[in-house]
Amino acid sequence: MDNFYTAVRLEEGLCRGCINCIKRCPTQAIRVRNSKAVIKTEFCISCGECIRICPYHAKKSIFDPLASLNQFDYKVALPAPSLYAQFNNLGSTNLVLNGLINMGFDDVFEVSGAAEIVSALTRKYIKEHRDRLPLISTACPTITRLIQIRFPNLIENLIPIISPVDLAAHLAKERAINNTGLSPDKIGIVFISPCPAKVSAVKNPIGIEKSDVNLVLSMENIYSRLLVSLNEIKNKDNLEDLTMSGKIGISWGGSGGEAGGLLSDNYLAADGIENVIRILEDLEDEKLRDLEFIELNACNGGCVGGVLTVENPFLAKVKIKRLRKNMPLEKSSLTNYIEEEPYMYWSKEIEYKPVYQLGGNMHESINMLREVETILEKFPGLDCGSCGAPSCRALAEDIVRGQASENNCIHIVRDYIHKLSEDIYLLDAKKIN
Amino acid sequence: MLNDHIHLSYEIVSEDFARAGEAASDVKRVLKKMNVKPDIVRKVAIALYEGEINMVIHSLGGTIDVYIMPNEIQMKLEDIGPGIEDIDKAMEEGYSTASETIRNMGFGAGMGLPNMKRYVDDLDIKSGLGQGTRITMRVIL
Ligand SMILES: Nc1ncnc2c1ncn2[C@@H]1O[C@H](COP(=O)(O)OP(=O)(O)OP(=O)(O)O)[C@@H](O)[C@H]1O
Ligand code: SF4
Ligand SMILES: [Mg+2]
Numbered sequence: 001m002d003n004f005y006t007a008v009r010l011e012e013g014l015c016r017g018c019i020n021c022i023k024r025c026p027t028q029a030i031r032v033r034n035s036k037a038v039i040k041t042e043f044c045i046s047c048g049e050c051i052r053i054c055p056y057h058a059k060k061s062i063f064d065p066l067a068s069l070n071q072f073d074y075k076v077a078l079p080a081p082s083l084y085a086q087f088n089n090l091g092s093t094n095l096v097l098n099g100l101i102n103m104g105f106d107d108v109f110e111v112s113g114a115a116e117i118v119s120a121l122t123r124k125y126i127k128e129h130r131d132r133l134p135l136i137s138t139a140c141p142t143i144t145r146l147i148q149i150r151f152p153n154l155i156e157n158l159i160p161i162i163s164p165v166d167l168a169a170h171l172a173k174e175r176a177i178n179n180t181g182l183s184p185d186k187i188g189i190v191f192i193s194p195c196p197a198k199v200s201a202v203k204n205p206i207g208i209e210k211s212d213v214n215l216v217l218s219m220e221n222i223y224s225r226l227l228v229s230l231n232e233i234k235n236k237d238n239l240e241d242l243t244m245s246g247k248i249g250i251s252w253g254g255s256g257g258e259a260g261g262l263l264s265d266n267y268l269a270a271d272g273i274e275n276v277i278r279i280l281e282d283l284e285d286e287k288l289r290d291l292e293f294i295e296l297n298a299c300n301g302g303c304v305g306g307v308l309t310v311e312n313p314f315l316a317k318v319k320i321k322r323l324r325k326n327m328p329l330e331k332s333s334l335t336n337y338i339e340e341e342p343y344m345y346w347s348k349e350i351e352y353k354p355v356y357q358l359g360g361n362m363h364e365s366i367n368m369l370r371e372v373e374t375i376l377e378k379f380p381g382l383d384c385g386s387c388g389a390p391s392c393r394a395l396a397e398d399i400v401r402g403q404a405s406e407n408n409c410i411h412i413v414r415d416y417i418h419k420l421s422e423d424i425y426l427l428d429a430k431k432i433n
Numbered sequence: 434m435l436n437d438h439i440h441l442s443y444e445i446v447s448e449d450f451a452r453a454g455e456a457a458s459d460v461k462r463v464l465k466k467m468n469v470k471p472d473i474v475r476k477v478a479i480a481l482y483e484g485e486i487n488m489v490i491h492s493l494g495g496t497i498d499v500y501i502m503p504n505e506i507q508m509k510l511e512d513i514g515p516g517i518e519d520i521d522k523a524m525e526e527g528y529s530t531a532s533e534t535i536r537n538m539g540f541g542a543g544m545g546l547p548n549m550k551r552y553v554d555d556l557d558i559k560s561g562l563g564q565g566t567r568i569t570m571r572v573i574l
Contacts, residue, residue: 150465152471284461284478285457285475285478357466359468366467
């Protein structure tokens with residue numbers, strides 16, 4: 001696929017054409033044209049920052065509606081670890097798992113369980129690839145996309161292990177087939193996502209041909225239904241133990257959790273997209289040495305800060321900490337019985353997508369950049385955003401790419417009108433004389 | 434032909450650690466807009482950063498001029514002193530005259546000049562005690 005698929009969309013009717021999203025977008029993927037925001041999809045990394053900032057809720061993430069579950073005979077829920085952090089006084093993650101069953105799912109498979117396997121694989125991978133340190137986590141799809149368009153030198157540092165969601169989906173599907181004897185197309189693997197990035201990653205996978213996830217629900221969207229379900233069962237005794245993960249697995253929900261699962265101190269964990277970009281710049285310039293592992297999460301606080309979550313990420317982290325208390329380090333039942341297999345690693349190369357490049361060759365690039373500089377001199381350098389581009393420079397580049405014109409700059413138009421009215425005045429003055 | 438290049442120019446202020454590295458990252462930003470191979474962008478960024486930091490730490494300030502041409506990138510770093518007494522020695526890995534304070538900031542491993550040499554195709558240093566230092570680096574595209 002040439003164009004990136006993004007789950008981030010605009011609800012046109014709600015968009016007022018303000019400049020909030022174009023200013024916030026970390027990859028400068030958004031322009032306002034004809035008073036509506038337009039996402040240049042090849043630049044979009046699905047981070048969801050525009051969804052967060054839009055005061056009119058015009059930006060949203062697509063996801064599958066609950067009703068779409070009905071197309072499957074057997075439905076397995078895959079809760080992301082951040083889901084457990086959305087509720088008060090949970091006591092145990094098992095309540096959520098049983099709550100999902102009570103809601104109508106036939107089975108649950110914890111993504112945090114698969115995360116423990118990924119942790120084990122990562123520990124091994126780091127040991128075997130000391131020539132490629134520091135290795136960079138690929139759990140947050142936004143980061144992988146960002147590296148793909150802006151930090152091509154770091155592609156070789158990416159850890160080519162499939163994400164916990166995709167691993168959970170594979171294992172859940174296998175288990176469902178074994179348990180039910182149903183054909184695979186009757187089984188629905190349903191991921192409950194904290195963010196648009198993971199929706200995008202399911203629809204347009206990174207590193208693999210196809211994800212085993214069939215549907216992606218939004219955490220926010222199912223929240224109230226799940227809450228009702230939890231209340232229905234919370235006083236029941238002897239709930240079946242459906243848990244598959246320990247401390248390591250559920251810690252993946254917050255930043256630093258994945259790194260913690262490596263049981264080594266030689267790592268760096270950064271969260272929040274702007275912080276992440278700074279780290280990637282430094283990594284590319286080889287300014288960060290002697291590190292084994294870099295965990296990067298696009299959202300503040302990690303996945304608990306995902307734009308489709310409900311709870312404040314700081315409180316959510318406290319809740320994960322509380323839940324961890326009575327847990328074993330990991331649920332070895334899973335890590336021990338599952339063998340390492342080729343499907344657990346990426347099967348597709350990650351390619352550099354040079355979306356920022358101007359020009360198809362060096363001569364063209366030079367000429368276009370010179371033109372950008374010439375155009376820039378005409379602008380006032382206010383970066384006011386009124387033209388619909390995030391900065392004067394961005395507008396100049398759009399013009400050179402043939403996607404905008406100088407008249408998009410209101411300051412240029414204003415000066416033009418000034419001059420025009422002066423001319424008219426002079427003309428009138430002449431007539432009177 | 435003379436017009437077929439991009440010229441970028443930066444003022445480097447001695448001991449201005451808050452802005453140190455700005456020239457290198459700006460050049461990196463520009464190169465990423467161009468048809469330059471990623472590993473070349475990285476080499477230029479690293480070599481220029483080392484040279485820029487050296488100007489901030491060891492010199493009294495100066496200018497950096499970068500010329501991006503279709504077939505090569507040239508970086509000219511020029512400062513007003515105090516100069517390098519023994520260039521061969523300065524080129525040795527591990528040789529540094531950095532003070533204790535500078536070392537505590539994480540610099541002074543004596544790897545800057547050797548790294549510059551490693552990352553560019555051609556490195557030329559003109560200097561002497563009491564005069565400025567002029568460094569020209571070329572990377573062939
Ligand atoms: N622009 C300059 N002006 C004066 N002296 C310089 C300049 N650049 C380098 N030197 C001298 O050359 C020495 C070696 O430089 P080099 O960059 O290799 O190491 P460093 O700057 O001391 O340490 P590092 O670069 O590893 O932080 C410096 O310690 C300094 O004495
Ligand atoms: S940090 Fe987590 S929630 Fe945020 S974009 Fe990345 S994967 Fe999604
Ligand atoms: Mg140095």
